[in-house]
Amino acid sequence: MLIALGRRLLSMLVTLFGVAVIIFLVLRMLPGNALTASLGVSTGLLSHAQLVALDHYYGVGQPVLSQFGSWLGSVLTGNLGVSLSSRTSVASLVGSALPVTLELAIGSMVIGVLIGVLFGVFGALRPGRVVDNLGQGVAVVGLGVPSFIIGTGLVTFLASTFHYFPSSQGFASLFRDPWLNLQQIFFPALTLGLGVAAALLRTTRAAMLEVIGLNYARTARGKGLARRQVVWKHLFLGALVPVLTMSGIQLGYLLGGTVVVEQIFVLPGLGRLLVTAINNRDFPVVQSVTLIFASGFVVVNMLTDVAYTLIDPRTRS
Amino acid sequence: MSVLDTTAPAGAPPAAEVGEPVRRRSFGRALVATGRGRAGCILVGVVVVAAIAAALGGTPYNPQFQNPLAGLKAPSLAHPFGTDQFGRDLLSLVLQGLWVSLEIAALAVAIAGVVGTVGGIAAGFFGRWTSTVIMRVTDMLFAIPAILFALAIVAALGPGWLNSALAIGIGYVPIFVRVVRGPVLSLRESGYVRAGRVLGFSRWRLLARHILPNVAGAVAVQASLALSWSILAEASLSFLGLGPPPPTASLGEMVSQASSLAGTAWWTLAAPSVAIVVAVIGFNLLGDGLRDAVDPRARTR
Numbered sequence: 368m369l370i371a372l373g374r375r376l377l378s379m380l381v382t383l384f385g386v387a388v389i390i391f392l393v394l395r396m397l398p399g400n401a402l403t404a405s406l407g408v409s410t411g412l413l414s415h416a417q418l419v420a421l422d423h424y425y426g427v428g429q430p431v432l433s434q435f436g437s438w439l440g441s442v443l444t445g446n447l448g449v450s451l452s453s454r455t456s457v458a459s460l461v462g463s464a465l466p467v468t469l470e471l472a473i474g475s476m477v478i479g480v481l482i483g484v485l486f487g488v489f490g491a492l493r494p495g496r497v498v499d500n501l502g503q504g505v506a507v508v509g510l511g512v513p514s515f516i517i518g519t520g521l522v523t524f525l526a527s528t529f530h531y532f533p534s535s536q537g538f539a540s541l542f543r544d545p546w547l548n549l550q551q552i553f554f555p556a557l558t559l560g561l562g563v564a565a566a567l568l569r570t571t572r573a574a575m576l577e578v579i580g581l582n583y584a585r586t587a588r589g590k591g592l593a594r595r596q597v598v599w600k601h602l603f604l605g606a607l608v609p610v611l612t613m614s615g616i617q618l619g620y621l622l623g624g625t626v627v628v629e630q631i632f633v634l635p636g637l638g639r640l641l642v643t644a645i646n647n648r649d650f651p652v653v654q655s656v657t658l659i660f661a662s663g664f665v666v667v668n669m670l671t672d673v674a675y676t677l678i679d680p681r682t683r684s
Numbered sequence: 685m686s687v688l689d690t691t692a693p694a695g696a697p698p699a700a701e702v703g704e705p706v707r708r709r710s711f712g713r714a715l716v717a718t719g720r721g722r723a724g725c726i727l728v729g730v731v732v733v734a735a736i737a738a739a740l741g742g743t744p745y746n747p748q749f750q751n752p753l754a755g756l757k758a759p760s761l762a763h764p765f766g767t768d769q770f771g772r773d774l775l776s777l778v779l780q781g782l783w784v785s786l787e788i789a790a791l792a793v794a795i796a797g798v799v800g801t802v803g804g805i806a807a808g809f810f811g812r813w814t815s816t817v818i819m820r821v822t823d824m825l826f827a828i829p830a831i832l833f834a835l836a837i838v839a840a841l842g843p844g845w846l847n848s849a850l851a852i853g854i855g856y857v858p859i860f861v862r863v864v865r866g867p868v869l870s871l872r873e874s875g876y877v878r879a880g881r882v883l884g885f886s887r888w889r890l891l892a893r894h895i896l897p898n899v900a901g902a903v904a905v906q907a908s909l910a911l912s913w914s915i916l917a918e919a920s921l922s923f924l925g926l927g928p929p930p931p932t933a934s935l936g937e938m939v940s941q942a943s944s945l946a947g948t949a950w951w952t953l954a955a956p957s958v959a960i961v962v963a964v965i966g967f968n969l970l971g972d973g974l975r976d977a978v979d980p981r982a983r984t985r
Contacts, residue, residue, distance in 0.1 A: 389824055393836050511965045512957075512961055515923045519940075623829040626835065627920055630923075641835065645838065664827060
């Protein structure tokens with residue numbers, strides 16, 4: 368078990384390294400070398416010390432390999448470069464944006480799992496009845512309508528019908544003004560969560576229908592266990608593996624989705640930071656934020672894999 | 685293949701008797717045999733015909749014609765989707781945007797499909813070393829969420845028609861590699877490929893005549909799903925202002941524009957949204973239908 372865990376960790380590190388290589392190649396080596404160009408054009412705002420630091424950070428003027436080494440070394444020691452447009456360290460920008468995106472991602476996942484699993488389980492218990500049909504309706508909307516349309520519609524509807532636009536007062540931190548913060552996070556999280564819910568609902572429903580007819584389920588019912596115990600401890604636990612797989616996949620989509628949703632709901636998270644940076648051709652920020660998103664995805668995937676070994680003894684080989 | 689062909693059986697085909705040779709149904713019939721395949725064909729047909737008509741100049745009005753006196757008019761007989769703030773006919777604009785979306789999505793899927801299929805076949809057919817390298821790279825590409833990868837590429841290349849297609853296409857390559865490699869691995873050891881090898885057929889002949897036709901179905905299914913995803917990704921990019929620059933009409937950009945107008949003029953949001961949703965769902969259903977038709981055993985409930 369420990370050896371398997373170690374091997375997973377090692378392969379994750381290899382993947383993370385590969386991701387860093389790909390991001391480096393895409394952002395630095397593509398024709399035109401936009402970064403060097405933008406370093407030449409838009410560094411007029413930086414102080415001399417910052418410029419020297421940035422030159423060192425990117426290894427400007429050195430061979431490609433040592434450029435990569437210089438960047439990776441800096442990143443590993445927590446130096447994410449200097450933002451060209453706001454003239455502050457990228458690490459501090461990321462530090463204030465990351466909690467917002469994390470909160471949004473967790474909120475969306477909670478909403479998605481709640482809606483998806485509940486409708487999936489109860490829909491599968493009585494296929495074709497009201498709850499099931501309602502759930503299928505949610506799934507069609509969540510899968511077919513992109514989040515930026517749902518989000519735009521939601522913002523417009525709330526603003527025009529209820530004159531409600533919680534983001535207009537600037538973003539409130541969770542610790543300073545929790546009530547306003549939750550209001551500001553709820554609707555974006557709902558927007559993203561619907562997509563997650565749709566995918567989870569279908570997976571949960573299908574997985575539940577698979578196990579519902581199995582012998583062990585009949586035995587559990589037959590020996591007189593309470594209904595709640597049969598449903599959650601026997602049926603749902605048996606259906607958990609595909610649900611978990613889907614949750615891992617959905618978290619990946621979620622990370623991408625935060626980019627769009629943060630833009631709509633004016634949340635100062637990583638996604639908004641990324642889009643602003645792309646528009647300003649602020650490459651140190653683009654490079655670091657992309658790396659952070661990708662690393663997050665890789666780590667989540669590894670955690671999903673580890674979770675399998677915890678819930679399914681057969682995978683512990 | 686006609687979407688109006690109603691003689692196809694609605695449900696699953698009757699199980700063949702033991703010993704009786706399985707009758708081969710025509711592919712077109714198999715495609716419209718399921719509700720999803722049929723719905724997919726109809727939606728995709730409508731979308732593609734409308735987009736091509738728009739590209740040939742068949743829109744009701746000139747999409748870029750501005751009429752300040754007729755700004756933000758609700759849907760009517762003259763303007764079925766209403767007009768935008770400049771008095772442009774939204775139906776014409778949506779049709780034009782649909783064509784641009786389809787163009788970009790088709791190019792993206794062509795890039796992803798060709799690169800991915802070649803990579804997948806190479807990974808499955810050639811030696812262990814080639815396979816390891818390709819699959820390692822694929823795993824790493826897979827580790828970056830595709831939409832983020834597209835954003836990074838657009839950031840590096842700058843926004844534009846071709847760059848959007850490249851960005852979306854490259855992100856989808858790993859999926860094609862995985863879809864193709866699996867079947868190739870088992871085909872390589874199948875009886876007729878071995879027989880071909882014994883008969884002294886060249887590698888290329890084996891690949892082109894015996895392997896490629898057998899993965900074409902899987903590629904077609906994936907291509908349809910990829911088109912659905914690409915239309916969505918293109919709309920997301922242009923929604924973020926990273927699509928082709930104006931005056932090129934673009935559905936995502938229309939949605940973004942509508943966010944400040946839709947409170948008083950709901951149709952400015954509804955018109956591009958309907959087009960995106962119909963196209964996305966259509967290609968998705970078509971992909972499901974193709975999967976059922978290509979491999980009846982995989983037919984889902």
